[in-house]
Each structure stands twice: as C-alpha cells, then as structure tokens.
Amino acid sequence: MKVARFHAPGDIRVEDAPEPQGDLVIRVRNCSTCGTDNKIYRYGHHHIRPPRVMGHEIAGEVVGTGERVQVIAAIPCGSCPDCVRGRMTVCQNQESMGYHYDGGFAEYMAIPAKVVAVNGVNRVPDGVSFAEASVAEPLACVLNGQELVRVGAGDDVVVMGAGPIGCLHVRLARARGAARVFMVDVNAERLAMAAELVRPDAVFDGDAVEQVLKATGGRGPDVVITAAAAGAAQEQAVRMTARQGRISFFGGLPKDNPMISLDSNLVHYRELTIVGANGSSPAHNAEALRLIASGEVPVADLITHRLPLERVLNGIDLVARGQAIKVTIEP
Numbered sequence: 001m002k003v004a005r006f007h008a009p010g011d012i013r014v015e016d017a018p019e020p021q022g023d024l025v026i027r028v029r030n031c032s033t034c035g036t037d038n039k040i041y042r043y044g045h046h047h048i049r050p051p052r053v054m055g056h057e058i059a060g061e062v063v064g065t066g067e068r069v070q071v072i073a074a075i076p077c078g079s080c081p082d083c084v085r086g087r088m089t090v091c092q093n094q095e096s097m098g099y100h101y102d103g104g105f106a107e108y109m110a111i112p113a114k115v116v117a118v119n120g121v122n123r124v125p126d127g128v129s130f131a132e133a134s135v136a137e138p139l140a141c142v143l144n145g146q147e148l149v150r151v152g153a154g155d156d157v158v159v160m161g162a163g164p165i166g167c168l169h170v171r172l173a174r175a176r177g178a179a180r181v182f183m184v185d186v187n188a189e190r191l192a193m194a195a196e197l198v199r200p201d202a203v204f205d206g207d208a209v210e211q212v213l214k215a216t217g218g219r220g221p222d223v224v225i226t227a228a229a230a231g232a233a234q235e236q237a238v239r240m241t242a243r244q245g246r247i248s249f250f251g252g253l254p255k256d257n258p259m260i261s262l263d264s265n266l267v268h269y270r271e272l273t274i275v276g277a278n279g280s281s282p283a284h285n286a287e288a289l290r291l292i293a294s295g296e297v298p299v300a301d302l303i304t305h306r307l308p309l310e311r312v313l314n315g316i317d318l319v320a321r322g323q324a325i326k327v328t329i330e331p
Contacts, residue, residue, distance in 0.1 A: 002331065004105035004312045005051040009044045012054065014310055020102070022110035024121070026060035026069060029130035031104030032303070032328040033057070033312075034138060035163065035229070038320040041313075047099040055105035055329070056098040059124060059133035063108070070133040070289060071104070071111060072120035072140075073097050074279040088118070088281035089144055105312055107331045120282045125293035131306065131328050132292055135168075135299040139291065140284035142168045142250075145277035146176060149223055149248040153177030156221040158212055160184045160237065161228035161251060162194035162203075164326045167302055169225050169250075170198040175296040178223075182215065184208040185228070190322040197301055197325065207232075209240045216242070225250050231260040238266050238274075246273045302326045 003017045019025075037054060039045075056073035076083050076091035083091050097103045101112050111121060124133040142165060151157060157178045159169045162185035173181045183200040185191040195203045204211040213220055220242035226233040229251045237247045253260075266272065280288075291297040305327040307315045315327040 001107035002309050003053045003102070003107070004055070004309060006040060006044075006048060006054050007050050009042060012041055012313060012316075014312065017053075017106070019108050020110035023113065024111040024116060025063045026071070026109055026111060027063055028058060028060040028104045028106055028109050028331045030059045030134040030328050030330055031055040031057055032131070032134040032138075032326055033315045033319050035319060038316050041316055045099060047096065052098070053102035053106050053109075054098045055103035056096060057134045057137040058097065058104035058109065059130040059136075060104070060109070068124040068130065068133070070122045070124055070136050070285065071097065072115060072118075072280075072282050072285045073137050075100075075112070075115055075120060076118055076281065077114070078118045089279050094279075105309060105329060105331070107309070118282050120285070122286050122289055125289060128289065128293050129300070131303050131330075132299050133289065134328055135302065135326060136285055136288040136292060137280070138165060139168050139172070139288040139297060139299065140280035141165070141277070142172050143284050143288055143291070144280045145169070145225065145248050145250045146172055148275045148277055149225065149246045151176045151178060151223050154179050155223050156180045156182075156216055156242075157223045157225065158182045158184060158208075158221045158237075158240065159200070160208075160224065160226045160233040162187065162191045163227065163322065164302060165250070166227040167194050167198045167325055168297070168299070169227050170200050171297045172291070175291065182212060182221070184212070184233075187322050194325060207236060209236050212240045220245060222246065223248070227251050229253055231257065234260050235262070238262060238272065241270070241272055243270045244272070245270070246275065248275055248277055250277045299326075303328050306330055
C-alpha cells in the first residue's frame with residue numbers, strides 16, 4: 001500500500017509499506033489536512049519519532065465489515081485523575097494519531113486498542129460522507145473551545161482567523177444561538193473566500209479593534225475567539241471585548257514566540273474571562289458527527305480541494321498559503 005511518511009523537517013515521502021495488522025484495521029477513505037500538518041512538515045514535532053505516517057483527521061471503512069467510521073485524533077488514557085474527572089482534553093498521558101501512532105495518510109491504518117478503549121471510533125451517520133466525517137475532528141476541537149468560552153444565545157461573537165477552524169467557529173456559533181458573528185483576518189483574499197462560504201454578519205481586516213467597537217456600538221463583543229496563531233490577535237481580543245466578556249485563546253502561538261503584552265487592568269476592571277482550548281475529547285467527536293449529520297453545522301462546502309495521496313504535499317502547501325479552506329486527501 002501507499003503511505004505518506006514524515007522522515008524529517010521538509011522531508012515527507014509517499015512510499016510503499018506493508019498493510020498493517022491488528023484487531024481493527026480500516027481502509028482510509030478520507031484524511032483531511034490542517035495547519036498542524038504544515039507545522040510538522042516544516043519543523044517536525046517533539047512527539048514524532050520518524051519515520052511516521054502522518055494524518056489525524058480520519059474516516060474510513062472497517063476491513064472485514066465495511067462499517068463506516070470516524071477516528072479520534074487525541075487519545076486520552078482514560079485512567080489518570082483528569083480523565084477520571086471527565087477532563088479528557090487535558091490528559092497528561094495523551095497520545096495522538098499521526099504522532100505516536102501511524103495516521104491516516106495511508107490506504108490502510110491500524111487502530112490502536114487504546115483508541116477503542118476510550119470510545120474513540122465513531123460510526124459515521126447515514127447521509128454523512130467520508131469527507132464530511134473527516135472534518136468531525138477539527139469541529140470537535142471547535143466545540144470544546146466554544147463550550148469552555150460559553151458561546152450562547154444572544155452573544156455577539158468575533159472570530160479572529162478565516163481559515164477552516166475560523167469557518168467552523170462561525171458556523172458553530174450560529175448553531176449555538178449567537179446574535180451576530182463577525183470574522184477578522186489579515187489575509188484579505190482568504191477572508192473574502194471564507195466570508196463567501198460562511199456568511200458572517202461583517203468582516204474586518206488588519207487591526208480590527210476600532211472596527212469591531214464601531215460595529216457593536218462601542219460596547220464590544222461578548223465573545224472573542226482567536227482562531228489564529230498570532231499574538232497580535234490575542235492582544236486585540238483583550239482590547240475589544242465587552243465588560244464581563246469571554247475570550248478564547250484557541251490558536252496556540254509559536255513555541256519560539258509565545259509571549260504577548262497584556263493590559264491586566266482591562267481584564268481586572270472589565271471583569272474579563274480568558275480561557276484556553278486544547279483539542280477535544282472522544283465525546284466531542286461523537287457530538288461533532290451529530291452536528292454534521294443534523295445539518296446544524298454544515299461542512300461539505302468547506303471542503304474546497306480533494307486530492308489523491310500522491311499529492312499530499314500539494315495539499316499541505318495549499319493550506320500553508322491560505323489558498324484553500326479545507327483540503328482532504330483521498331488515499
């Protein structure tokens with residue numbers, strides 16, 4: 001079979017490999033790409049011991065039964081104190097598909113037993129395509145983020161970042177009853193492409209603080225979600241958020257530049273809440289599939305490119321250059 005393996009930064013090879021063995025093997029039908037794949041390609045990752053088959057947004061058919069399934073990316077241990085308390089997204093023993101285990105950029109993939117043990121293999125609902133099911137993993141992360149920041153009915157929400165995660169945040173905020181949803185990005189071309197698909201109430205580019213304040217009558221939004229790996233976005237979020245508003249630092253910052261300048265008095269006097277968001281739990285993946293199947297969060301139109309495994313590097317490049325919303329690989 002063919003696989004796409006990471007060997008070193010800048011070195012991903014599509015090559016032959018023996019078909020995997022195990023109690024549960026799937027024929028991969030779709031494995032979508034994300035910005036993390038680009039970061040791994042460029043810089044590697046401390047959890048990856050090459051050679052490693054990449055890909056973590058996975059959907060396929062169980063070999064032998066044909067059952068259509070979606071597979072979680074982040075694998076909690078299920079037994080540590082955080083997992084026992086239901087905090088699986090912050091499991092200190094967490095492992096990941098495509099990092100610790102071979103992932104979905106392959107024709108076939110073995111599912112580790114520990115994935116099954118934490119209910120990490122979900123049946124794909126009828127009417128949901130494999131490509132749509134592969135988007136359940138990033139949607140699960142978005143769902144976790146919006147639960148933590150308590151997006152709800154009547155909220156004005158600003159999503160900073162017009163990539164696939166930003167688009168999913170816009171759609172989910174609508175589904176959760178937000179009154180208005182605004183989108184911000186410094187890339188005008190990507191912002192226009194995203195806005196055409198997800199139809200935010202307004203879009204703003206560059207330093208958007210004054211523009212957002214004007215759009216909200218000077219009050220500011222109830223929720224700001226920084227779906228971009230940019231310290232400037234986090235700093236702007238603090239400056240624009242309404243009194244008693246909530247901020248999600250959803251996008252992590254580069255490890256060599258993780259510091260921002262924070263006006264602590266704005267947090268103090270406005271009674272702001274700032275929360276992080278890190279991945280998703282198996283339950284979030286199951287709920288994400290339900291949201292897709294019900295039509296509450298459509299995702300099919302966000303898949304702008306479908307490529308064969310041989311063109312996985314083209315897909316990663318499209319993501320890196322912001323010229324696509326969602327790229328899916330079809331091995």
